[in-house]
Amino acid sequence: MLNEILLRFAEWLDTHAWSTALHESYYMYSWVESTHVLTLALFFGMLVVIDLRMLGWAFTSVPASTISRRLETPMMIGFAIMVVSGLLLVYAVPVRTTNSIWFRMKMVLFVAAGINALLFRNKMKAAVGSWDKDPIPPKRMRNGAGASLALWSCVVASGRLMAYDWYDCHQSMPYFMYWLAGCVHEMAEFE
Amino acid sequence: MDVFAFFQWLDTSWLASISKAYGGVFAVVQVFHLLAMLTLGGMVLTGDLRLLGVLLKDVPSEVVIEHTQKWFSVALVVLLASGIFMSSAVAIKLYYNSFFWAKMASLAFGIFFVYTIRRPLLRYDHSTINPWTLRLVAVASMTTWFVVAASGRWIGFS
Amino acid sequence: MNQATLEKIAAGLSLVVIVAATWFYWVQILDVLELLEMAYG
Numbered sequence: 171m172l173n174e175i176l177l178r179f180a181e182w183l184d185t186h187a188w189s190t191a192l193h194e195s196y197y198m199y200s201w202v203e204s205t206h207v208l209t210l211a212l213f214f215g216m217l218v219v220i221d222l223r224m225l226g227w228a229f230t231s232v233p234a235s236t237i238s239r240r241l242e243t244p245m246m247i248g249f250a251i252m253v254v255s256g257l258l259l260v261y262a263v264p265v266r267t268t269n270s271i272w273f274r275m276k277m278v279l280f281v282a283a284g285i286n287a288l289l290f291r292n293k294m295k296a297a298v299g300s301w302d303k304d305p306i307p308p309k310r311m312r313n314g315a316g317a318s319l320a321l322w323s324c325v326v327a328s329g330r331l332m333a334y335d336w337y338d339c340h341q342s343m344p345y346f347m348y349w350l351a352g353c354v355h356e357m358a359e360f361e
Numbered sequence: 362m363d364v365f366a367f368f369q370w371l372d373t374s375w376l377a378s379i380s381k382a383y384g385g386v387f388a389v390v391q392v393f394h395l396l397a398m399l400t401l402g403g404m405v406l407t408g409d410l411r412l413l414g415v416l417l418k419d420v421p422s423e424v425v426i427e428h429t430q431k432w433f434s435v436a437l438v439v440l441l442a443s444g445i446f447m448s449s450a451v452a453i454k455l456y457y458n459s460f461f462w463a464k465m466a467s468l469a470f471g472i473f474f475v476y477t478i479r480r481p482l483l484r485y486d487h488s489t490i491n492p493w494t495l496r497l498v499a500v501a502s503m504t505t506w507f508v509v510a511a512s513g514r515w516i517g518f519s
Numbered sequence: 520m521n522q523a524t525l526e527k528i529a530a531g532l533s534l535v536v537i538v539a540a541t542w543f544y545w546v547q548i549l550d551v552l553e554l555l556e557m558a559y560g
Contacts, residue, residue, distance in 0.1 A: 197550070204514050207395075208402075211510070215403020219429075228428045232420050240417045241407070326399070327392040334388060474536075478529050485522050494530040501533030504540045 173352035180268035183261060192262040199262060206255040210326065213248030216241045217322055224294070224315035226306030233302045234311075238294050271337045271351045276328040283321035290314040365456060371445075372452035380450035387450055394443040398510060401436035404429040405506045412487075412499035422487050430480065437472075455516070464512035471505045 222228035223237040339353035408429035410416040455461040
C-alpha cells in the first residue's frame with residue numbers, strides 16, 4: 171500500500187519538465203551532486219570534531235560545551251545545504267531513488283540519527299557546571315557520541331551505495347527484496 | 362621512471378585481484394575513503410576557519426591547530442591506503458583520466474604544503490606571525506584540499 | 520629556516536595557489552553559465 175503511494179508520487183514527480191531537465195543536464199546535475207558531497211565535509215566534519223570531543227579523543231583541553239556550541243552553527247549551515255541539494259537530487263531521479271533499498275535504508279538511519287542527536291543535545295546542554303571541563307566525558311555521553319558517529323557514518327555509507335545497482339528493480343531478486351525496495355511492478359509478477 | 366609501467370603493475374597486482382573480483386569489498390573501501398575524506402575536510406575547515414577568525418574564537422588557535430593536525434594525519438593515512446586500493450581496480454583507465462592527474466598533482470602539492478609550510482609555520486607563536494600571512498595560508502590550505510576533493514569527485518563523472 | 524623566511528615563502532606560495540585555483544574554477548564557472556544560458560536563456 172505504502173509502496174504504491176510512494177511509487178505513484180515518484181512517477182508523478184518524474185513527469186515534471188524540471189525534473190527531466192535537471193537529470194539530463196550533465197553539468198547542473200554534477201554540480202548539485204558535488205555540492206551535496208562536498209558540503210558533507212562541513213556538516214559531517216563538524217560533527218566528527220564535536221563527537222571526538224564528547225568521546226574524549228580530541229580537544230580534551232577545551233570545555234565540551236564550547237566545542238559543541240561554537241561548531242553547531244557551521245554544522246547546521248552544512249545540514250541545510252545537504253537537505254536542499256539532497257531534495258534536488260531526489261527530484262532529478264525520483265523513481266529509481268524511491269525504489270532504492272539504499273535510499274530507504276538511508277532515510278530510516280537518518281531518522282534514527284536525528285532522534286539520537288536530539289536526545290544527545292539535551293544532555294550536552296546539561297553539561298555546563300558539571301563535567302564540562304573533564305577531558306573525558308561521562309560514559310553516557312561517550313555512548314551517545316559513539317552512536318552519533320556510527321549512525322551518521324551509516325547514513326553517508328548508504329548514500330554512497332545508492333550509486334550501485336545491485337538491488338535495483340531490474341535485477342532478479344526474491345519477493346522480499348522487491349517488497350523492501352518497493353518494486354511494485356515486479357511484485358505483481360509473482361502473483 | 363616509467364609511470365605507465367607502475368599502472369600496469371598495479372593493474373595486475375594482488376590488490377587488483379581483490380578490488381576487481383569483489384565489488385562489495387571495493388564499495389566498502391570506497392565508503393571508508395569517503396568518511397576519511399570528510400574527517401580530513403572537517404579538520405582542515407576547523408583549523409583554517411579558526412585561523413581566519415570565523416570559528417572557535419574563544420579557543421587559542423594554537424590549541425585548535427594542534428588537535429586538528431593529529432586527526433588530519435590519521436585521515437590522510439586512511440585516504441592514501443584506501444585510495445591506492447581503489448586505484449588498483451581501474452589503474453589503466455585512471456592513467457588516461459585527466460582529472461585523476463589533476464587530483465594527484467593537487468594532492469602532492471597539498472601534502473607538501475601541509476608538512477613543509479603550514480605545519481612548521483604554525484609551530485611558532487601565532488601572535489608573532491603576520492595576520493595576513495595566516496589568512497593567506499588558511500585560504501590556500503582550504504582551496505588546495507577543495508581542489509583535491511572536487512577533482513576526485515570529477516574522476517567519476519568523466 | 521628562520522621564521523621570517525618561512526613566513527615569506529608561505530605567503531607567496533599561498534597567493535600563487537589562490538590565484539591559480541580562482542583562475543581554474545573561473546573558467547569552469549563561465550562554462551556552466553554559458554550552458555545554462557543555452558538551455559534556459
